[in-house]
Amino acid sequence: MHGQWGGESGGRGAVGAALPCQDRRVATKFWEYLALQLTFLGTSSGVPTRSRNVSSVALRLPQRAEVWLFDCGEGTQHQFLRSEFKASQIRRIFITHMHGDHIFGLMGLLASCGLAGNPQQRVDIYGPPPLNDYLQACRRYSQTHFSFPIKVHAVQPGVVYRDDEFTVSCTQLEHRVPAFGYRVDEVDRPGRFDVKRAQALGIPSGPLYGRLKNGEVVTLPDGRRINGADLCGPTLKGRSVVYCTDTVFCEAAVELSHRASVLIHEATFAHQDAEMAYQRLHSTSTMAAQVALAAQVRQLIMTHFSPRYAPGNPIQLEDLLAEARAIFPKTLMARDFWTYDVERQDAASLVAS
Ligand code: ZN
Numbered sequence: 001m002h003g004q005w006g007g008e009s010g011g012r013g014a015v016g017a018a019l020p021c022q023d024r025r026v027a028t029k030f031w032e033y034l035a036l037q038l039t040f041l042g043t044s045s046g047v048p049t050r051s052r053n054v055s056s057v058a059l060r061l062p063q064r065a066e067v068w069l070f071d072c073g074e075g076t077q078h079q080f081l082r083s084e085f086k087a088s089q090i091r092r093i094f095i096t097h098m099h100g101d102h103i104f105g106l107m108g109l110l111a112s113c114g115l116a117g118n119p120q121q122r123v124d125i126y127g128p129p130p131l132n133d134y135l136q137a138c139r140r141y142s143q144t145h146f147s148f149p150i151k152v153h154a155v156q157p158g159v160v161y162r163d164d165e166f167t168v169s170c171t172q173l174e175h176r177v178p179a180f181g182y183r184v185d186e187v188d189r190p191g192r193f194d195v196k197r198a199q200a201l202g203i204p205s206g207p208l209y210g211r212l213k214n215g216e217v218v219t220l221p222d223g224r225r226i227n228g229a230d231l232c233g234p235t236l237k238g239r240s241v242v243y244c245t246d247t248v249f250c251e252a253a254v255e256l257s258h259r260a261s262v263l264i265h266e267a268t269f270a271h272q273d274a275e276m277a278y279q280r281l282h283s284t285s286t287m288a289a290q291v292a293l294a295a296q297v298r299q300l301i302m303t304h305f306s307p308r309y310a311p312g313n314p315i316q317l318e319d320l321l322a323e324a325r326a327i328f329p330k331t332l333m334a335r336d337f338w339t340y341d342v343e344r345q346d347a348a349s350l351v352a353s
Pocket of ligand 1: 097099175246
């Protein structure tokens with residue numbers, strides 16, 4: 001089940017449309033080494049606090065000037081106004097589940113995008129099956145017209161989106177309502193193309209470079225056969241980002257997160273409050289760390305913290321961090337407007353080369 005409404009159907013091609021160079025594979029060089037950027041726009045669970053809004057995470061894809069949003073709690077559009085992003089950069093929105101602290105900001109954000117007067121490209125929204133009905137009803141009763149196309153995709157476990165650079169898949173987690181964890185995988189890229197060596201071999205520049213960079217075997221006009229792989233450095237491993245909320249510890253989250261570059265996992269409660277976590281099907285900091293450990297991820301970032309750990313409570317958020325680090329040392333704790341760069345695993349050696 002999916003729905004498309006508002007504006008014109010279609011929209012521009014998703015990939016590389018803004019690149020001026022004719023051959024994208026050669027033109028990619030300057031951004032291949034840029035980080036994917038995660039910015040946390042809301043890190044509180046249930047209700048906002050003075051310093052933390054409800055759930056939303058932005059993933060910026062530098063090669064496309066595009067933002068993908070994960071969850072959209074109430075007030076997310078205000079968080080955009082206070083960040084360096086423009087809401088008009090949002091191209092895809094992934095919703096984990098239908099609880100209000102993850103979706104109440106969606107309607108306002110979409111409505112404002114339309115009013116901004118900027119030419120807005122299509123927005124694809126992915127989420128549980130009721131999401132389309134919910135948005136349709138909001139639109140109908142508030143008589144809101146979107147001036148740009150919106151397409152709502154009902155997700156089920158498996159691949160929900162794929163293009164030639166990224167695959168997004170999801171799996172069902174364990175929460176009080178159907179909740180989906182998402183995983184974004186970047187494809188591996190051929191290593192850096194050695195232009196100087198190609199020039200030294202007398203290979204004419206132009207489209208041939210693109211084919212060689214892609215690892216193809218090319219026959220030159222003079223009859224020589226050149227294997228592109230010989231002119232490329234080591235493969236650039238694609239990065240992966242996993243977003244798991246809301247859920248109690250579950251094997252599905254471990255499977256989804258397998259060897260991810262970054263796992264963003266909810267940590268609503270401290271270990272001491274595990275009883276509440278089991279009752280409400282949320283995670284403790286230790287559960288988040290156990291998922292990260294079992295999945296062998298590179299970095300864990302915890303988010304979705306209960307507002308209860310405020311001054312006055314004997315347990316503080318720093319305690320949640322310490323609990324998690326005792327199990328999985330590579331743990332960080334998100335706060336609103338904090339940006340984390342998802343570097344390539346071999347970024348340091350690439351810079352050195
Ligand atoms: Zn929830």
